Amino acid sequence: MTKMEDLASPCNPTWCAGCGNFGIWGAFKAAAVQQGWDNLNSVLVAGIGCHGHMINFVRLTSFEGLHGRPIPVATGIKLANNKLNVFVFTGDGDCLGEGGNHFIHACRRNHDLTILLHNNALYSLTTGQASPETPHGTKTKSTPLGNPDEPFSPLALAIASGATFVARGFSGDMAKLTELIIKANEHKGLSVIDILQPCTTFNKDYTYGFFRENTYQLPQDYDPGNKVKAFEKSLEWTEKQIPLGILYQAEKPSYESQITQIKEKPLIENLVTKRDIQDLFKKYS
Amino acid sequence: MNQDILSIKIGGAAGQGIKSAGLMFAKVASRSGFNTFDYTEYPSLIRGGHNSMQIVISKEEIATPIKNVDLLVALNRETLKKYLNCLEKDAGVIFDEATNTDSLEFKAGGNKFPIPLSKLAEEAGNKELFLNTVALGGLTALVNADLTILKELINEEFGDKGETIVNKNYLAAETGYNFAKEHFADKIRNFLVKTDNVSPKIIVNGNDSIAMGAIAAGLQFTAIYPMTPITNLLHILASNQEKFRYVYKQPEDEIAAINMAIGASFAGARSMTATSGGGFCLMTEGYGLAGMTETPLVIIYGMRPGPATGLPTWTEQGDLNFILHAHQGEFPKIVLAAGDPKEAFELTMQAFNLADKYQTPVVVIVDKDICENDQTFSHFDFSGYEINRGKFTTVAQTDYLRYKIEEDGISMRTIPGNGSYLIANTDEHNETGYSNEEGENRKNQMQKRMRKLVTCEKVDMQEPKLFGPNEADLTIVSWGSNKGSILHAMKKFENVNFLYINWISPFPGEKVKQILGKAKKIIDIECNYSGQLADLIRQKTGIEITERLLSFNGRPIYPEDIIEKINKTITG
Incomplete structure (x- = not known):
């Protein structure tokens, strides 16, 4: 059993007051307590960005890697020890800019990972440049004349690439986000949650008020099994029409479930021993 | 012609099975009790373009390509065009009898071995598929190798493709073999004769x-x-x-x-x-x-x-x-x-x-x-090898410090999932692993990491090997695959030694300085433009090597080039 105090690290969060990361941090910890995620069963991997500091504030085993690269690190961890819950914390710049290729291929392979995509539509740790999620026309430090690039929907990309659990949450609704994180982890296969997150310092458009005003929960009768409908939903981004909840979910074998070498037990549970290679010599004689 | 070495070059178009034929023949030699080395040249293509494979065969250990070719096996006309003018007069050439040889100049007048390769291949079942096997049969005959070994290898190679394929390959090999025996009986070089009690080898x-x-x-x-x-x-x-x-x-x-x-x-x-x-x-x-x-x-x-x-x-x-x-x-x-x-x-x-x-x-x-x-x-003997995982535990650690400051620089490592609280951090971190930007911590962690190299230098680093006499008129220094060519070239000299470097970092500077410091003349041999090892040696020891044999044309450095360089340097 995990208690909230077990998750407390001696480091205090360094995020700005009101940062959306507080909500994601709180929701993740609440999920960890509910599900009993601890140092026996879970590992966290983070990239670089404001989100990446999270590993200092949760007392769970973690790896903070390079900008854009948490997904391949997490993939290696999962393949070496498929018993672990592997959570990837990544930002919109980290996951969709620098690490876009890894995101596409992780979705395609349906690795059993849970990706929490902290999406504040900006590069904030470097003090506010445009990210792949910054709306067209927005003025930022890197787009002083207005952003000429169009943002894209990470959820549409995830669905198109083959992810089997595709959801959107809002850092301002911790209760719902907690629920989503738990469901994402329970799902066998690649789960991604696009988490809308205000940046109170640099993003004056995507405020708590904006998200409260413009998002809605997908209705009870919404069928996340319908891929075409899900794709449609993933492209929805207009006034009062930003859907939250599980957009798409499909049952498909995860990558790890197809690897016979790790069917019985994780790789790392085999003691490293010197192997006999006499059989290999035969082929070369 | 070197009587102790047989150098064969097989050439043809990409897709003609040059590499597989060459490797099979190397195995024929190896199973007959010989040592082999093969060197392949090919362009970055799957079909088309020219491929070649040189197989050097010797009773002694051999670890280098050589320039000389004793026997050229040309599976197409282009191979003849490309190599005929590089051959010595006494070299032999196996080629398809059907090849148009107009405008081709055979220096090897007496050692032309035209075999109806495509005709015999067609008779075996397929003009293209079995052409290399016919040639292999001819080659086997011309160097007096054992046809049964070739057939044994064909069976191992194609066995899983079914009896028909094996038999067709047998036929191709036999007809090529018989043709050569029959038509070139007086030209057969009695080289690849199987010795008794051949110990098992790998290629x-x-x-x-x-x-x-x-x-x-x-x-x-x-x-x-x-x-x-x-x-x-x-x-x-x-x-x-x-x-x-x-x-x-x-x-x-x-x-x-x-x-x-x-x-x-x-x-x-x-x-x-x-x-x-x-x-x-x-x-x-x-x-x-x-x-x-x-x-x-x-x-x-x-x-x-x-x-x-x-x-x-x-x-x-x-x-x-x-x-x-x-x-x-x-x-x-x-x-x-x-x-x-x-x-x-x-x-x-x-x-x-x-x-x-x-x-x-x-x-x-x-x-x-x-x-x-x-x-x-x-067969590689690694009976002395023992797995060493260092300071590593899978047992849960309490109050664990992943990056604990240790005298040898190495902290205890553990893994996720055993209950330990473990952080690996790309940011500079404190002993626990939390991000930390304090100057003193940075200094301590940097020194801790770098001390590992000092420990490695003391405990594990191996000294470079000196081949040849301790005292010599000339010392060669080199690394990588040049080793084989250099050792081969050195057979011609008694007063040349060779400092071979295989630990690059940490670098065995002291030993290198000791050996090169007393060398009379030094040549650095490398396959690059600037002599990067020589520059590293200067950086680590202060010794500047001015004589350099450098090759950067994509080809290996041949022993012949090294012999020439040694001769020039010694007399110069």
Whole structure:
């Protein structure tokens, strides 16, 4: 059993007051307590960005890697020890800019990972440049004349690439986000949650008020099994029409479930021993 | 003609089965009690273009291509055009009788061996498919090798394709053999006569031997993106993963490859990646990540000529500086360089122990000529090898400090999932692993990491080997695959020795200084433009080597070139 105090690290969060990361941090910890995620069963991997500091504030085993690269690190961890819950914390710049290729291929392979995509539509740790999620026309430090690039929907990309659990949450609704994180982890296969997150310092458009005003929960009768409908939903981004909840979910074998070498037990549970290679010599004689 | 060595060159179009025929003939020689070395040249193409394979056969150990060709096997006209003018007068040429030889100038007037290759192949079942086998039959006859060994190999090679294919290949080999016996009886060179009691040998290249070394050393995870010259390493590792219960994962790029391997290693697996120069360019950030997070990792680095795409299928040693200086900032780098497939096997096994022991990336450098040239060896003996995982525990640790300051620089490592609270952090961190930007902490952690290299230098670093007499008129210094050519060339001299360097970092500066300091004359031999090893030696010892034999045309340095250089330097 995990208690909230077990998750407390001696480091205090360094995020700005009101940062959306507080909500994601709180929701993740609440999920960890509910599900009993601890140092026996879970590992966290983070990239670089404001989100990446999270590993200092949760007392769970973690790896903070390079900008854009948490997904391949997490993939290696999962393949070496498929018993672990592997959570990837990544930002919109980290996951969709620098690490876009890894995101596409992780979705395609349906690795059993849970990706929490902290999406504040900006590069904030470097003090506010445009990210792949910054709306067209927005003025930022890197787009002083207005952003000429169009943002894209990470959820549409995830669905198109083959992810089997595709959801959107809002850092301002911790209760719902907690629920989503738990469901994402329970799902066998690649789960991604696009988490809308205000940046109170640099993003004056995507405020708590904006998200409260413009998002809605997908209705009870919404069928996340319908891929075409899900794709449609993933492209929805207009006034009062930003859907939250599980957009798409499909049952498909995860990558790890197809690897016979790790069917019985994780790789790392085999003691490293010197192997006999006499059989290999035969082929070369 | 060297009576102790038989040098055969098989040439033809890509897709004609040059490599498989050449390797099969090398096995014929090896099973007859001879040593072999083969050297392949091919362009970066699948079909079309010219391929060739030289097979050098000797009673003695042989580890180098040579310029001289005793017997050319030309599977097409282009091969004749390309090589006829390079042949010595007494060289033999096997070619298709049907070839239009107008305007081709045979210096080897007396040793023309026209065989109806395509006609006999057609009679065996297929004009194209069996052409190389007919030629192999002819070759077997002309050097007096044992046809039954060739047939034995055909059976092993094609057995799983069914009896018909085996029999057609038998027929192709026999007709080629009989034709040569019958028509060129007086020209047969009595060379490849099977000796009794041949001990079992293997013919392997660096890709084979590195794969074997990794498997033997307990590899658990590897992610490799295809790139010449290490692509075949990937193939061997991928095909053996179920049998030996490790995982090979094909990544989307080299960045993913190294990061996956780091993730798996962090989780506790013995982990490896492999690449060539272009791929390593993408890996450099991950290289530093392994250094900073103190994650063990073996990196196999197969060099080919750069920059950019360069000469993808040729050889060079131009990446030494790059490997030593890859990545921003400083971290302890262990870099080893192999000189032949056997040494690549041994250094790969050792690299896994070093990576675990020093919790840092270990690079094993090979060049394309080691990766892809096959050589005869006795079965590798690694009975003395013991797995050493260093300061490593899978038992839960309380109040655990992943980056605890230790005198030898090495902190206790544990893995996720055993209850320990463990942080690996790419940011500068304190002993626990939390991000920390204080100056004093940074200094302590940097010194701790770098002390690992000092420990490695004391405990594990091996001294360079000096071949030849202790005192000599001339000392050669070199690294990598040049080793074979140099040792071969040295047979012609009694007063030449050779300092062979295979530990690049940490560098055995003292010993190198001691040996080169008393050398009368020194030649640096390298396959690169600037003499990167010589520059490293100057940096580490202050000794400047001005005589340099450098080759950067994508081809190996031949013993003939080395002999010429030695003669000039000694008399000069």
